[in-house]
Amino acid sequence: MPPWRLYNPFIDWRSSTTNLWIVSSIEIIILSFAIVQQLLMDVFNVIYCLLLRVHLKNLRKRVQQLRTNPEETEQESYDELTKCITQHKLILEYVLNGTYADVVRLLFSFNTFVQFILIGAILGCTLVNLFFFADSLALFHSNWIGSSRRYKSTLIQFIHNAQQPITFTAGSIFPICMQTNIKVAKLAFSVVTFIKQMNIVEKLMKN
Missing domain, CATH: 1.20.5 (Single alpha-helices involved in coiled-coils or other helix-helix interfaces)
Incomplete structure (x- = not known):
């Protein structure tokens, strides 16, 4: 059978080995694309923060080296300070108020929103199933009346264990x-x- 058994109404994988290979290849292509997209969404935030950290680290090194060279003239020191200010402005534009920052902020918010919605929806549906449908009422309403004492005691213990929280x-x-x-x-x-x-x-x- 196919590895993930995705629903495919066009090809019946049971009919032949060739169809099985075709369906399996289609599944691999689709899920590989979905997995790569999910990895890109998860890794993008980390890569962005790492790049920002490198820029800040470089700026800090440049600031620490200001006026440390005794052979440097006052004009050269001033020019180096101006370059540090320019680099700082670029970092602020990169983070706060530039076109690139707006795009990154949009991606941050969209990725986080989608992840929260998906996690909440999946966990919510699962918890609804656990709380309202996967309970021990089915055991209580089973045909236990008229059974032996041993059966009833075992059933009571089963109901007690089924009511324990997961x-x-x-x-x-x-x-x-x-x-x-x-x-x-x-x-x-x-x-x-x-x-x-x-x-x-x-x-x-x-x-």
């Missing part, structure tokens, strides 16, 4: 829920506040 954990440690996300966000801000108050970054830069 939880997903990250690394078998943290439950995946809204409360965990809030705790992680609070922890991140606490770490930043601690580093800022203790001046750890300045101490590391001095060393």
